[in-house]
Amino acid sequence: MRSEGSTAQVTAHRLVHCVLDSDADGLTDTLESVVEQGDQLRPYIRGVVAELIQLGARAVRHSVGPDKQQPAFAVDLRDVADEPVSIDELEPHARATIRALLADLNGCPQDAQFQLDLAVRQLDPLSGLETVRRALTMTIALLQWSGEA
Numbered sequence: 001m002r003s004e005g006s007t008a009q010v011t012a013h014r015l016v017h018c019v020l021d022s023d024a025d026g027l028t029d030t031l032e033s034v035v036e037q038g039d040q041l042r043p044y045i046r047g048v049v050a051e052l053i054q055l056g057a058r059a060v061r062h063s064v065g066p067d068k069q070q071p072a073f074a075v076d077l078r079d080v081a082d083e084p085v086s087i088d089e090l091e092p093h094a095r096a097t098i099r100a101l102l103a104d105l106n107g108c109p110q111d112a113q114f115q116l117d118l119a120v121r122q123l124d125p126l127s128g129l130e131t132v133r134r135a136l137t138m139t140i141a142l143l144q145w146s147g148e149a
């Protein structure tokens with residue numbers, strides 16, 4: 001699921017390090033570079049999100065350790081009042097990003113690719129930034145959960 005361009009991969013890693021290092025200025029600068037992609041916005045954001053998902057999924061798989069049976073992964077989505085939320089209630093970009101992560105975790109790379117394509121459909125700079133922010137938040141949470149942060 002790696003992106004085609006190494007620039008998107010570098011951006012994804014830079015975003016993670018900025019958050020983990022509490023580098024607000026670096027995070028702002030990196031996010032600004034994401035939305036300045038012009039005609040390359042969709043493929044660039046797809047690459048950044050793909051790399052973020054890879055980082056989070058790799059951390060989870062590493063923390064689970066080698067096992068003869070592959071565990072099944074799911075998510076428990078909650079709103080700000082800690083009430084359960086159906087994935088179908090989320091906006092399309094959020095839904096597709098979460099499903100891409102789950103597909104990757106559950107060993108379905110083709111499904112992950114399909115969901116990534118959906119996650120970047122009809123993006124503008126603002127929705128693209130929100131898609132990257134969501135993927136970054138999930139990745140940081142997974143890194144922290146796995147102890148790899």
